[in-house]
Amino acid sequence: MSTLRRPKLKIGKVLLTKEQIAERIEELGIRISKDYADNPPIMVSVLKGGFIFLADLVRAIDIPIEIDFMEVSSYGNGTVSSGVVRILEDLSLNIEERHILIVEDIIDTGHTLRYIIDNLETRHPKSVKICTLLDRRGRREVEIPLDYVGFVVPDKFVIGYGLDLAQKYRNLPYIGIIEEEEIP
Numbered sequence: 001m002s003t004l005r006r007p008k009l010k011i012g013k014v015l016l017t018k019e020q021i022a023e024r025i026e027e028l029g030i031r032i033s034k035d036y037a038d039n040p041p042i043m044v045s046v047l048k049g050g051f052i053f054l055a056d057l058v059r060a061i062d063i064p065i066e067i068d069f070m071e072v073s074s075y076g077n078g079t080v081s082s083g084v085v086r087i088l089e090d091l092s093l094n095i096e097e098r099h100i101l102i103v104e105d106i107i108d109t110g111h112t113l114r115y116i117i118d119n120l121e122t123r124h125p126k127s128v129k130i131c132t133l134l135d136r137r138g139r140r141e142v143e144i145p146l147d148y149v150g151f152v153v154p155d156k157f158v159i160g161y162g163l164d165l166a167q168k169y170r171n172l173p174y175i176g177i178i179e180e181e182e183i184p
């Protein structure tokens with residue numbers, strides 16, 4: 001037996017355990033597999049926050065989906081979306097006449113996703129739907145129809161499972177809430 005011990009990175013209060021996340025992703029995977037059985041989508045992960053969710057979600061799906069990535073950034077390193085979005089890295093696939101399922105980590109004000117949807121629509125996909133792990137709907141400023149939601153979360157800053165605080169803590173296996181006074 002290995003004597004290696006897992007190093008502990010612990011910050012914030014646990015909101016969702018890795019078991020809760022895994023269980024919900026299984027359910028989402030089953031629904032997506034059924035809904036898209038006849039039309040497997042291109043699943044577009046929004047980097048960087050969406051990378052862990054995408055990796056787990058695609059393995060819960062049993063139809064031949066394709067994946068692609070888009071990296072976007074709101075200006076600044078703050079904890080509040082500015083509404084101004086930059087595309088840092090674009091898709092590599094042609095999405096014309098394809099079904100697109102955008103995979104996001106969290107929808108907060110909705111500005112980032114609104115920008116992405118509008119941008120993708122100009123390329124004439126057959127459909128664009130949204131799958132988000134977290135929905136902080138209490139802070140929405142732009143209305144966006146969400147097709148698959150993992151969890152609705154309270155109005156607190158969250159980290160882990162892909163989500164960062166100034167680029168750190170993406171590697172936590174759980175999703176934690178971080179209070180203002182805890183920010184290192």
Ligand code: IMP
Pocket residue numbers: 049080081083104105106107108109110111112113156157158159163164165
């Ligand atoms: P929105 O444009 O306000 O909806 O913000 C969307 C993006 O901001 C998300 O895709 C995340 O990358 C980031 N974000 C929003 N809230 C949080 C949070 O609580 N923790 C980490 N990142 C967040």
Ligand code: MG
Pocket residue numbers: 046047048049050104105106
């Ligand atoms: Mg994101």
